[in-house]
Amino acid sequence: MSVRLEAIHKYFSDPDQPDNRVTAVEDMTLEIQEGEMVTFLGPSGCGKTTTLRIVSGFEAPNSGTVWIGGKEVSHLPPNKRDTSMVFQSYAIFPHLSVGQNIGFGPELRGMNKKQIKDAVMEVMEVMNLTDLYHRSPDQLSGGQQQRVALARAVINRPKVLLFDEPLSNLDAKLREQMRLEIRRIQKTFGITSIYVTHDQSEAMTVSDRIVVMDKGRVMQVGTPFEIYSRPANYFVADFIGRVNFIPCTVVGATDGALNVQYQGGIGDAGSAEGSFSAGDSALTVVRPESLRLAKTEAGGPKGLLSGVVEKQVYIGATVEYEIVVPGVETPIQAVTFNPVEEGFIETGSSVEIDFGMKAAHLIPVQ
C-alpha cells in the first residue's frame, strides 16, 4: 500500500515552558509507492523518528494528514492502523517465549491455537528461527532478538513496515549481515517499508529511495545514487560520505555542461542544482575517489587545481591524501587505488588535480 504524508507539522513543547517550542517536523510532504523501501536519514534530532511515529500513530501531528493505501488514517490510534513497527530496543515481551512473542499479533486477531502456531512456524522458517520456539527472550543473542522482533512485525502481513533504527544495538559485522536480511525479508513479503537510520551506509544499502532530513525539514528525496552523486545542497553533500567543495565561477555553457573557471583552468560540470549563468559564483561538489592526482613536473601539464600534499595515509587498499590548494579553505581530500602499482605521492610534493565532467556537480554558494 502506498503511504502519503501531506503537509505534516509537528512541534513539541516543554510542559513547564509551553512557549519554548521545538520543531520536530516542518511541512513534510512525501509519497511512498507500494512495495517501496524508503529510508529517513539524518543526524539525531532531525525529526526522522518523529515522522515514523506519526505514520505509526504514536504521535499526532499538529497539522497535516497521513494516508495509507488511499485512506486517511490521521485520526486512527496505532492499534487500528495496519502498520507494524520494529523498535530500536526490539521491545520483545520479556515474560513471553519466542513463539508467544511472534504469535502475539495473530492471537489478538482471534486466530485459534492451531492457526497461530502454523503462522508462527511459517514466519520462523523464513527468518531462520525454527529451533527457538520455546526459548525465553533472555536466552537469545542480539541478532536473534532482532530477527524475533522482525518476525513479530511481519507475521500480521501489515500494509506498512516501520523500522526505527533497528540495527543500532548490533555489532558492526552483524549489522551488515542483518541489513541484507531485512532487505531480503522486505522483498519476500513485498511490504511497503519506512526505515529510520542515522547510518548512511545502512541507508545506501537497504533503500529504494532515501529522504535526507535536517532540523525537521526534508533536504532531498532520491535514489541512493542521486543522493550521493547529485546532492541537492551543501547539507546533503556534506552529510553523505566524504566530499570536497571547490569554489568556482561559471563562465558559460556548452552541450548540456556548464563551463567553470577553477584556480588552474576551465573545466566542465556535468550536473547542477538550480540554474546558473555566466559570472555566477558556485561550489563544485566532487568526491575524493573521483580525483586524479599527478606529481607536478616543471613545464608539464597543469591540472584544474594545483596544491601541495600535506598528509598521506596508507590504508592498504587505498591511499588517502590531504592537499592544500590556494584559495580553497579546507584541504582537498583525495583517494587513490592500487598503491602497489600506482605508487605514492610523498608529503610535501606539489600535485596537479583533475576530475571529469560527470564527477563534478554544481551547487549554489550557501
Next chain:
Amino acid sequence: MSQRLKNKAKQQILALRRLSGDPILLLTIVAILASLVLFILYPLFEVLITSFRDDMGRWSTAPFERFFTSQHERSALRNSLLLGVATAIAGSAVGFLFAFTITRTSVPFKKALNTIAIVPIVSPPFIGAMAIIMLFGRNGLISYQLLGIRNLNIYGFWGLMFAQVLTFFPVAYITLKGVLESISPTLEDAAMDLGGSRWKVFRRVTLPLTFPGIASAMLVLFIETLSDFGNPLILAGSRFPVLSVQAYLQITGMYNLPRGAALAVVLLIPSITAFFIQKYWVSRKQYVTITGKPTSSSIKLVSRPVQWILFGLCLFVAGIILLVYATILWAAFARVWGHDMTTLTLRHFQYVFGVGFSAVRDTLIIAGVSTPIAGILGMVIAFLVVRKRFPGRQFMDFTSMLSFAVPGTVIGIGYILAFNKPPLILTGTFAILALNFIFRYIPVGIQSGIAILRQVDPSIEEAAIDLGADARTSFRRITLPLMLPAFFSGLTFAFVRAMTAISAAIFLVSANWNLMTVQIMAQVESGRFGAASAFSVVLVAIILVAMMIIRLILTKGFSGYKGKLLQV
C-alpha cells in the same frame, strides 16, 4: 503569563481529545479521580468543616480555642508530639542496630534475627501494649507473680514508648537494611585502605551515606507513632492523654463531633508536615551507588569485641520480642491469666471459633474483598501516573499517596462524618469498611508499581499496541505481568494491613460487620486477656498462612518472580 495559561489549557484540551479516542481509558481515569475525591478528600474535607462548628452547629473556632484554654487538650498535643519524637529516635536506633548488625557483621543467626525483627509487622499493632500489661501490670507475670510488686506504673509515657518502639522499629529496620545493602562495601574498604580507623570509616563514610535513610525512617516512624491508636488506648490512661485517643473518646464517648474533628485536624498537621518533608526533601537526598553486579562484602568494618556487643544488643531486643509472643501464646492457652496460668485449656479458642467467630469471618471477607481490589487499583494508578498524560495526573499521584500521611483516626472520623448522610449513606455497612481499606492501603502497591514501570522500556507496551492490542489488552497481557512483583508486594501489604487495622476501623465497625482487631481491643478493655490472646494468635496464623499461599502461587505460577514480599 496569560499566554502561558492559555497554552497550558490548550495542551490539556489536546490531551483530553487524544483520550476521547479511547473511551475505556478515559472512563477509567474519570472513575479513579472521582473515587479518590470521594473516598480520600471528601472525608478529610468533612473533618475540616466540622472542626469549625460549635456545639450548636454554627461556624466557630471554639473547638480550636480549647487548645488554649484546656489543659487536658494542650497536654494531649504535647504528649503526642513528645511520643512521636521519642519513638522515632529510639525506634530508628533499634532499627539501625539490627540493620547494621545484619548487613555489616558476621554474627550467627542472622536469618533468625531478621525474621524476629519483621514479625511485629504481621501482628496487630498493639500486641506490645497487651504483653506489657500481662507482664508488668497489676497481676503481671513478672511484676507481681515473680517480684511481688502490685503498682508498677506502666501506664503513661515510658510504657507507651516501649510498646511503640516494639511495634514500629521493624519499619525502620526494613528501610535502613535496604539503604545499607545499597551502599557498596567497597566504599568502606576504600576508606579503610586510605588509612581510616574503623570508627572513623563508620563515622565519615557509612553513617553519612545512611543519613538520608535514617531521616526518612525517623519521619515515617514519627507519622506512625502519631497515628497509633491501639497502644495508647490500652496504655495511655487518663493521666497521659494523646490526640488520637482523645479524638476517639470525644466522638464515641461524648458524641462531640466538632471537638473530635478539631483534635483530628491538630493530629493531621504534624503528620502531613512530616510526610511532605519525607516525600519532597529527604527522599531526594538518597544516595544510590549503582554497581551493576553485587559487590561482595569483605565485612571487616567492625572489630570482634564491638561485633559481639552489637550481637548481644540484638539478642536482647529479640529476646523481648520473643517474650512478648510467648506471653501472648501462653495467655491464649492459660485458664485465667494472672491467676491460674498453669492449667492449660482450649476454652479461649472455643470462644474465638464460637461466639467470636463472626468477627473472624467478617475480617476475612472484608480483607479478602478489599485486598485484590486495592492490589489491582494500585497497579492501574501506577500505570496511569507513569505512562499516560492527562489532566489531573499529578493530582492522582498526590491524592493516592496521601493515605500514607493521614492518621487512621482522622480518616475514620472523616468516614463517619461523610458517609452518615446523603448523598452516600454507608455507615454500618460492609462497603464503608471495604472502601476504607481499599483507599488506605493502595500506596505501597502504587509505589512499587511506579518503581518497576520506570524501569520498563515504554516501547514494549507500544509494540503491543502497534500489533493491534487496545489499551486494556496491552495492560492485561503485557504491563500487568511485568508489574507482578509490585502487584504481589502491594497485595501482601494491603492484606496484612487490612487484617491488623484498628485506628480507622474502630469508628466504622457495626453490629453487622465487626473486626478481629476491634474484638481483641474490647477483650483487653474488659480484662479478658485469654480471649484477646487467642484472637491474636488466630489473627497472626491467618496472616502467615495467607503469605504462604501467596508465596506458593508465586513460586509455582511465576517462576521468574524475584521480588520481596514485604516492603514497607
